[in-house]
Each structure stands twice: as structure tokens, then as C-alpha cells.
Amino acid sequence: MAKISIGIVGLPNVGKSTLFKILTKQDITIANYPFATIDPNVGVVTVPDDRVDRLAELSKSKKKIPAVVEFYDIAGLVKGANQGEGLGNQFLGHIRETQAIVIVLRVFRDPDIIHVENSVDPLRDLDIILTELVLKDLEAVEKRHARAEAEARTGKKEAIAERDRLAGVKAILAEGRTLAAAAAASDDVAELIRNDRLIRELNLLTAKRQIFLLNGSPEDVSEALRSRIAELGGGAVVADLASVESVPELISKAYAVLNLASFFTTGEDETRAWTIERGMLAPQAAGVIHTDFEEKFIRLEAIACDQLLAAGGWTQAKQKGLIRLEGKTYEVKDGDVIVVRHG
Ligand SMILES: Nc1nc2c(ncn2[C@@H]2O[C@H](COP(=O)(O)OP(=O)(O)OP(=O)(O)O)[C@@H](O)[C@H]2O)c(=O)[nH]1
Ligand SMILES: [Mg+2]
Structure with missing residues (x-):
């Protein structure tokens, strides 16, 4: 899988x-005034995974290469952002290519920190943010739908089908719903927004996986907020950002909502973690290591990381008959250590 990237949005x-x-x-600039961030900040975060360390130690690897996730910190969203209000349009463009978004909601009550809406109300803020994202998506879908409508008039079957798929997506957005929420409620919608090429190409903001970062203490998170988030089909992480040094749950939550898994390669040169979507077949997973490997794939040698560590090395594992030979229809599992055999 290509680089995993996540956009951070919020008021x-x-x-x-x-x-x-x-x-x-x-x-970077952190300040108690709105729009402290203008140009987006981009940063790469390594995915904490002690399996990489243990495998590197076992193989006496010269290099350790963990998986990474890229984060985009962009300007705050305000009401009317979709119309260019605030720093609106520019920044929404910056998160088009990301696979997921973290929606930061303020639940902390510090009166010294300015709130652009003058009160702390995360449910209202969530509505403002989602409304902006929905309107932005609606604009993109309407444009594409108008074009599809014109093409459909030629009577071409494919064009008519495209028009109808776009009309379905448009109807959801016109009701003010996010595509992620609609996908959580309907397998057909999920299939459409995750796998349909035409829809995917639009990079719709509300179709992205969502993680809600509730900034504050757990006792300030209302039941109403929790149930709203559950209905939206995302994951929630509560953290008081003013007083923590790391938020490891955020990255594990990202892996969960994006349905990601890690497999490993290990040797004297390097031990490396690779990121794939769960359920990916062996040739495609091999293709993540090197594009040629997918086409020239013959088979995999594979073993679960814990088994390899317990056996004390590849040779020992092989002697015990623990190394599996897997073919083209094998689904690579989280934690597999593999060697690709290719032509
Ligand atoms: N009390 C308290 N203050 C916080 C917390 N998190 C952030 N702050 C403060 O809130 C202010 C804004 O924080 P930033 O991280 O710059 O906010 P931002 O969302 O990036 O803001 P923009 O870039 O202006 O959109 C700063 O003064 C922070 O120190 C928190 O959990 N508790
Ligand atoms: Mg900022």
C-alpha cells in the first residue's frame, strides 16, 4: 500500500x-489565537511496533525500518469554509489525498483559551465541521454528476450507470449525511464508496475514514457525543493534549479504522515493517516490497513473528518445519514474516 497519510481537521x-x-x-507554531496555522505542516510519524525491534535483534540487522504514517496539520475550519470563508478552500485541498482524517474536538474547558464560537460545545463543533465537509463534497459530486448527465444523454449504458451512481452519492450528501456514516449503515454504500473507481477518484472528504480526537478529560465527554461518534462510523480517542507526551492509541486506531496490517521482512541487512490492507493476497503484498514481485510472484515462505522469535531463528524454524509455503491465493496475515520467491 502506498504511504498512509492522515489529515488533522477541526475548528x-x-x-x-x-x-x-x-x-x-x-x-511548530502553537498559539492561543485562531488561525495560528496557515501553511500546512507535514510530518512523518513512525508506527510504534516492538515486533520490529525484536526481529531486528534476532537477525542482528544493521538497519531497522518501521512503518510510517504521514500527518497533515492544516488551518482551522470555520462555518462557511466551503465557500472560501476563513482559510477554507485552500486547506481542504491539502487533505484530498489523505486516507483518513482526525477530527479534533475541544472538550477541555479552560476559559483562558479562546473558542471561535465563544463556548465549549463539541457536538455543535462536530456539526459545523461535518457540514463544511459535506458541502464541499456535494459541490464536487454535483459538478461530476452534471457532466455524467450530459454523457448519459448519448444513451450509452455505461454513462447512464455512472450518472445513477453519482446521483446516489449526491442524494446522501444532500440530506446532510457524511458518506462514512452512510457506509456504516449500508453495505451497498460502503461497497460503492470504497471500491467504485469513479467515486474513489473524486477523493471525497466525508468518505474518508474518521478518527475523533476528543481533547480533554474523559469526564468531560458526554454520552451524547459518544453515541453521535458511534453513529458516524469512526473511532474515538480521548486525550488531554495539554498534558500528554504521546498518543499511541491514535496510530493503533488509525490502523484499525483503515483496516491495516503489518508484515515483516528480516535479515542481516535490515528488518522492515510493511503496511498492507487486511485480506491482501500474497502477490499484491509482495508487490508492496517491489512492484516486480507481484508479476513475477512464485510463492512465499512465511511464519508468524512470534513463532519465529520462539524458534530462535529462520534456520531453526525451518528445521522444525514451521516455515509455511504459501501460494497466490494466500491472504497475508498481520505479523507474518515473509520471504518472497519470484522469477
Ligand atoms: N487547557 C488546554 N489548552 C490546550 C489544550 N490543547 C491545546 N491547548 C491550547 O490551545 C491553544 C491552541 O492550540 P493549537 O494547537 O495551536 O490549536 P490549533 O487547532 O492548531 O489552532 P489553529 O492553527 O489556530 O487552527 C494553545 O494555546 C494550546 O496550548 C488542552 O488540552 N488543554
Ligand atoms: Mg494550528
């Missing part, structure tokens, strides 16, 4: 840059 002054700084350890 101004709610802690987005604070989160980014905790994740990336970069020195």
Missing part, C-alpha cells in the same frame, strides 16, 4: 497543532 484553536507536535516532535 481553529482546538489543539490540532498541539496534537501534530506531540506526534511528530516537530517545532
Whole structure:
């Protein structure tokens, strides 16, 4: 899988840059005024995974290469952002290519920190954010739908089918619903927004996987907020960003909502973690290591990481008959250590 990237969105002054700084350890502007961030900050975060360390130790690897996730910290969203209000349009463009978004919501009550809406109300803020994202998507879908409608008039079957798929997506957005919420409620919608090429090409913001970072203490998180988030089909992480040094749950949550898994390669040169979507077949997983491997794939040698560590090395594992030979229809599992055999 290509690089995993995640955009951080939220109202101004709610802690987005604070989160980014905790994740990336970069020195960036954090300030108690709205729109402290103008140009987006981009940072790469290594995915904490002790399996990489243990395998590197076992193989006496010269290099350790963990998986990484890229984060984008962008300017705050305000009401009317989709119309160019605030720093609106520019920044939404920056998260088009990301696979997931973290929606930061302020639940902390510090009266010294300015709130652009003048009160702490995460449910209202969530509505503002989702409304902006929905309107932005609606604009993109309407444009594409109008074109499809014109093409459909030629009577071409494919064009008519495209028009109808776009009309379905448009109807969801026109009701003010996010595509992620609609996908959580309907397998057909999920299939459409995750796998349909035409829809995927639009890079719709509300179709992205969502993680909600509730900035504050757990006792300030209402039941109403929790149930709203559950209905939206995302994962929630509560963290008081002013007082933590890391938020490891955020990355594990990202792996969970994106349905990602890690497999490993290990040897004297390097031990490396590779990221794939769960259920990926052996040739495609091999293709993540090197594009040629997919086409020239013959088979995999594979063993679960824990089994390999317990056996004390590849040779020992082989002697015990623990190394499996897997063919083209094998689904690579989280934690597999593999060697690709190719032509
Ligand atoms: N009390 C308290 N203050 C916080 C917390 N998180 C962030 N802050 C403060 O809130 C202010 C805004 O934080 P930033 O991280 O710059 O907010 P932002 O969302 O990036 O803001 P913009 O870039 O302006 O959109 C800063 O003064 C932070 O120190 C928190 O959990 N508790
Ligand atoms: Mg900021």
C-alpha cells in the first residue's frame, strides 16, 4: 500500500497543532489565537511496533525500518469554509489525498483559551465541521454528476450507470449525511464508496475514514457525543493534549479504522515493517516490497513473528518445519514474516 497519510481537521484553536507536535516532535507554531496555522505542516510519524525491534535483534540487522504514517496539520475550519470563508478552500485541498482524517474536538474547558464560537460545545463543533465537509463534497459530486448527465444523454449504458451512481452519492450528501456514516449503515454504500473507481477518484472528504480526537478529560465527554461518534462510523480517542507526551492509541486506531496490517521482512541487512490492507493476497503484498514481485510472484515462505522469535531463528524454524509455503491465493496475515520467491 502506498504511504498512509492522515489529515488533522477541526475548528481553529482546538489543539490540532498541539496534537501534530506531540506526534511528530516537530517545532511548530502553537498559539492561543485562531488561525495560528496557515501553511500546512507535514510530518512523518513512525508506527510504534516492538515486533520490529525484536526481529531486528534476532537477525542482528544493521538497519531497522518501521512503518510510517504521514500527518497533515492544516488551518482551522470555520462555518462557511466551503465557500472560501476563513482559510477554507485552500486547506481542504491539502487533505484530498489523505486516507483518513482526525477530527479534533475541544472538550477541555479552560476559559483562558479562546473558542471561535465563544463556548465549549463539541457536538455543535462536530456539526459545523461535518457540514463544511459535506458541502464541499456535494459541490464536487454535483459538478461530476452534471457532466455524467450530459454523457448519459448519448444513451450509452455505461454513462447512464455512472450518472445513477453519482446521483446516489449526491442524494446522501444532500440530506446532510457524511458518506462514512452512510457506509456504516449500508453495505451497498460502503461497497460503492470504497471500491467504485469513479467515486474513489473524486477523493471525497466525508468518505474518508474518521478518527475523533476528543481533547480533554474523559469526564468531560458526554454520552451524547459518544453515541453521535458511534453513529458516524469512526473511532474515538480521548486525550488531554495539554498534558500528554504521546498518543499511541491514535496510530493503533488509525490502523484499525483503515483496516491495516503489518508484515515483516528480516535479515542481516535490515528488518522492515510493511503496511498492507487486511485480506491482501500474497502477490499484491509482495508487490508492496517491489512492484516486480507481484508479476513475477512464485510463492512465499512465511511464519508468524512470534513463532519465529520462539524458534530462535529462520534456520531453526525451518528445521522444525514451521516455515509455511504459501501460494497466490494466500491472504497475508498481520505479523507474518515473509520471504518472497519470484522469477
Ligand atoms: N487547557 C488546554 N489548552 C490546550 C489544550 N490543547 C491545546 N491547548 C491550547 O490551545 C491553544 C491552541 O492550540 P493549537 O494547537 O495551536 O490549536 P490549533 O487547532 O492548531 O489552532 P489553529 O492553527 O489556530 O487552527 C494553545 O494555546 C494550546 O496550548 C488542552 O488540552 N488543554
Ligand atoms: Mg494550528
